[in-house]
Amino acid sequence: MLPDVMASRLNAVMSSEVTIPVVEAVSANEAPVSTIATIGQHEGQRVTLRGWLYNLRSSGKLLFPTFRDGSGTIQGIVPKAAVPEIVFETLKGLTLESSVVVTGKVRADSRAPSGYELDVEDVTVTQRVDDANPFPIQLKEAGVEFLMEHRHLWVRTPRQSAILRVRATIMRAAAEYFDTNGYTRTDPPILTPNACEGTSELFEMDYFDDEKAYLTQSGQLYIEATALALGKVYSFGPTFRAEKSKTRRHLTEFWMIEPEVAYMDLEGLMEMAEGFLRHIVTKVLETHRGADLKLIGKDEAKLEAIIAEGAFPKLTYDEAHAMLKDAYAAGKIEKPHEYGDDFGSPDETYISSQYDKPVMVHRYPAAVKAFYMQPDPKDPAKALCVDVLAPEGYGEIIGGSQRVDSYDLLKKRIEAHGLPLAAFQWYLDLRKYGSVPHSGFGMGIERCVAWLCGLEHVRETIPFARTLNRIYP
């Protein structure tokens, strides 16, 4: 680089001009562009990093800027005596989260958390954050409300970025399991003419003229149709619930992956659900062990335990009820579980806490479950359904069932639940033309991410959470 160019850059820094455009691309004699995650491949070589200033420590004539580039963080070292004055002056006092392009030599260093440091040789500021308006998210602790209000900036922090990477892996692994096992992805509509199950509160909107439309709360009914067309199908997309739930497990907008399989019974469904979850956990460990999982603070042994030898535990509703009865008698839960009722949140937490693998609870009383669930032929008061409860109190991550395949029974059920028959005519048609036993489940992605990452709240598992009290940013 020419001396007069350097001089003008130095002048710009000295006169506190805030923006130094970096339109000048990394020139031919510069080092190859690397990412921090893969920087070990360039040990001893010069590389260029394009990212942001994450932190800056200083010891007089020695600067320690930490850079991040989305793949990780690395500390640079800038001794005043060893670099051009422009480089030192540019970095000295540079504001956090200013965007920078840095060139330096990669050096292994046992003192560095990642094992590598960068001996900075050159730096260009793409945009300098204004001194008077520093980056709002500090390295120190912050409150939930403040962080959520600044979610667009919070996602830059290493832990949040790591969570989003694990989320991406989970979504990829989930789809991959079905893609490689003969399933066809058939996504149902987001806008629906009526409530799928007639229970949940739905987001309502005008749909031209006098019609109303609702945001889907599940694609299940639609993929039952595509399952009878294509055999094995799944859907993967956002779903919406207008319930005023205020807990660490609820979002008003969340992502659900739902398989549906013709000729599959409940036993087959449970087997499939286990294979599906094992695949996801395996991929998460494969991709993030020792890195993102460590950064997030998840105990990896707990993930190892899930995929360890031995089937997932299975309990009937009756067995689970008996377990809760004992637990209440022993003073381990506060409220007794009434036989016939659905399990409450504390009940599920207790049941799942007994195992280090997800537990499958099946054959609930039909009365507390959805209208489309097939009765157990051995006990028609029970439904052929299964809830998969995640360990460590993360609650129900999967809910599924074998579906009613008889036209007459389904029609009766719809009427008994007070649902408008006309709206379900197409759904009834599926039982009129070549009906078969079929089963499927839905898994909430965010609960799965919270569980596998060991998070307190699902709001951190999605880039921009939609909750009862928040629709900004």
Added chain:
RNA sequence: UCCUGAGUAGCUCAAUGGCAGAGCAUUCGGCUGUUAACCGAAGGGUUGUAGGUUCGAGUCCUACCUCAGGAGCCA
């Protein structure tokens, strides 16, 4: 919708009914191996809102607002 709790500096939090404080951040200065670096100095406040009790209210009372956690409901 119900129950519980919290709102004080940009952020995180202190403050027996008696002068509005600290750490971080910001600005200025110092430091050649720092790891949320550290040391010194400066600036920074309508204590969520409205009323009330009191000589005196951040603190006590009432209402409201906002947020959080939980219940219900669910993935």
